[in-house]
Amino acid sequence: MNVIIIGAGIMGTTFATLAKELAPDLDITILERLDGAGAGNSSAFWNAGTGHEANCELNYTPVDEEVISVEKALKIHAQFNVAKQFWAYLIEKGAIKDPKTFINQTKHCTIVSESAIEELRLRFKEMSGHHFFEHMRYSEDFDEIKSWIPYIMDERPRHEKMAATVIETGTDVNFGALTEQMAAHAVNDMGVKIEYGTHVKRVHKSPTGRWVIEAENKGKPVQHKADVLFVGAGGGAFPLLKKSHLPFRNRFTGFPVGGRFLQATISEEEARHYRAKTYGKAKVGAPPMSVPHLDLRVVNGKHYLLFGPFASFKPVLERGRGFFDYLSSIRLHDIPGLLNVILEHFPLVKYLVSETFKGEKSMLEELDSFAPGLSRKFDWKPIEAGQRVQIIKDGDLQMGTEILVSKDKTYGTLLGASPGASVSPEVMLRCLEQLLPSIFSKEDAKKKKHEIFPEDDLDTLISQPDRYREIRDAVNQKLGITRSEAQ
Numbered sequence: 001m002n003v004i005i006i007g008a009g010i011m012g013t014t015f016a017t018l019a020k021e022l023a024p025d026l027d028i029t030i031l032e033r034l035d036g037a038g039a040g041n042s043s044a045f046w047n048a049g050t051g052h053e054a055n056c057e058l059n060y061t062p063v064d065e066e067v068i069s070v071e072k073a074l075k076i077h078a079q080f081n082v083a084k085q086f087w088a089y090l091i092e093k094g095a096i097k098d099p100k101t102f103i104n105q106t107k108h109c110t111i112v113s114e115s116a117i118e119e120l121r122l123r124f125k126e127m128s129g130h131h132f133f134e135h136m137r138y139s140e141d142f143d144e145i146k147s148w149i150p151y152i153m154d155e156r157p158r159h160e161k162m163a164a165t166v167i168e169t170g171t172d173v174n175f176g177a178l179t180e181q182m183a184a185h186a187v188n189d190m191g192v193k194i195e196y197g198t199h200v201k202r203v204h205k206s207p208t209g210r211w212v213i214e215a216e217n218k219g220k221p222v223q224h225k226a227d228v229l230f231v232g233a234g235g236g237a238f239p240l241l242k243k244s245h246l247p248f249r250n251r252f253t254g255f256p257v258g259g260r261f262l263q264a265t266i267s268e269e270e271a272r273h274y275r276a277k278t279y280g281k282a283k284v285g286a287p288p289m290s291v292p293h294l295d296l297r298v299v300n301g302k303h304y305l306l307f308g309p310f311a312s313f314k315p316v317l318e319r320g321r322g323f324f325d326y327l328s329s330i331r332l333h334d335i336p337g338l339l340n341v342i343l344e345h346f347p348l349v350k351y352l353v354s355e356t357f358k359g360e361k362s363m364l365e366e367l368d369s370f371a372p373g374l375s376r377k378f379d380w381k382p383i384e385a386g387q388r389v390q391i392i393k394d395g396d397l398q399m400g401t402e403i404l405v406s407k408d409k410t411y412g413t414l415l416g417a418s419p420g421a422s423v424s425p426e427v428m429l430r431c432l433e434q435l436l437p438s439i440f441s442k443e444d445a446k447k448k449k450h451e452i453f454p455e456d457d458l459d460t461l462i463s464q465p466d467r468y469r470e471i472r473d474a475v476n477q478k479l480g481i482t483r484s485e486a487q
């Protein structure tokens, strides 16, 4: 059976690697429009590199009239644990030589000012009672918070009442470096083919039941055929779905949101001083993907601080692609849904438009209100981040991701953006189970799956503390994540 994957980002590359591990006989080709793997949204500075496991993001624990909901946080934490099992397997196998090339331990903190202290206290009380977050610590003590996240507290007046939580075993992940190494392993050791510089323009089903993939390589038309097609093309998945003639295509439209960060290069010593990712609280009316955070980033052995993201209204499918590309993915019947979203989420649209025109001075002011005095300490420059394309489904805006698989199980795709790269192995495993269920019935595949994922059942991880701790400690050791006895 031949499988074609469109897109060599973290999703497509993970899908290919996992599929080949479980079914080595599959003939797999990836078609990628750029010149390398992980060069789109997955590349190092196009995202924030947070290993999302709900340690610090307030938007994963919504509060409604003093009742906090932790279900989303538990699911994301369990999914990240499954992701770590996959990456630990790749290290053990020798596919990735050194975990530090892509994953680095970094404290995950949340900080809030006086108006949100009650919310953080409630969050801490709920979360620290669960084994996933048993090592979370909470403080309202100025000096203790300062010892966790000095750059945010150094120049803050002592009379400001703040509260914070910390988890020592969080991570900063360079998803681009991870994708590059996975792709090299898939090509060199597993027989996966990748054709770079190949932009897929259209996919359709031939009368024989195979998918025909029409693409362009350096301006020349090329054609491929596939028994099974997986579209892991980020925002580029929307126009391909629209042209696929699949019945569910009419239910989906893309809602693009751009982003920028402030970036500063720092020394290794400064990185030791602030070894953290600190998330705050989003402004009223701001979307969840614009929660402000100050992150230590480790990329190719160099250290950086990243602050943002500053969301923007940018009607393109992916960075580097034009407005008309996005326009061509919209059909007449999508327009009422789009208008509905614009009307229903008018404060969001207004917010995105106002953020688009924010200059460097306002960005630095925002940094200073998050971390007083930090704008003067380093040489900051604004950089473009990647492009999110959120899902509009049946006229409603959604913030998560969705796996779609055709009824005949020959076409699968992933739409949406969040929580994204962090949970890619778990999401791609579920996608494979839906798209290629036959491979999971073979004994060899069952054994291999268990070797890669000793525990992939999210409910077991959520409900069985001992099983979770056993897996967590084993994978953390392989990934170089440690906890000091003092905590």
Ligand SMILES: Cc1cc2nc3c(=O)[nH]c(=O)nc-3n(C[C@H](O)[C@H](O)[C@H](O)COP(=O)(O)OP(=O)(O)OC[C@H]3O[C@@H](n4cnc5c(N)ncnc54)[C@H](O)[C@@H]3O)c2cc1C
Pocket: 006, 007, 008, 009, 010, 011, 012, 031, 032, 033, 034, 038, 039, 040, 041, 042, 043, 046, 047, 048, 049, 050, 051, 052, 175, 198, 199, 200, 201, 232, 233, 234, 235, 236, 237, 259, 260, 309, 318, 385, 386, 387, 388, 417, 418, 419, 420, 421, 422, 423
């Ligand atoms: C500002 C921002 C911050 C983020 N922060 C985080 C974070 O902290 N943690 C986290 O886990 N996630 C984060 N994310 C999300 C994360 O970046 C994405 O979930 C992840 O990179 C998606 O991977 P992908 O493989 O689907 O997309 P991509 O990496 O974009 O890969 C898709 C690939 O498909 C190719 N392609 C598209 N169309 C075609 C076509 N027609 N033909 C051929 N090739 C095509 C593209 O060139 C690209 O290489 C963030 C995203 C943004 C935008």
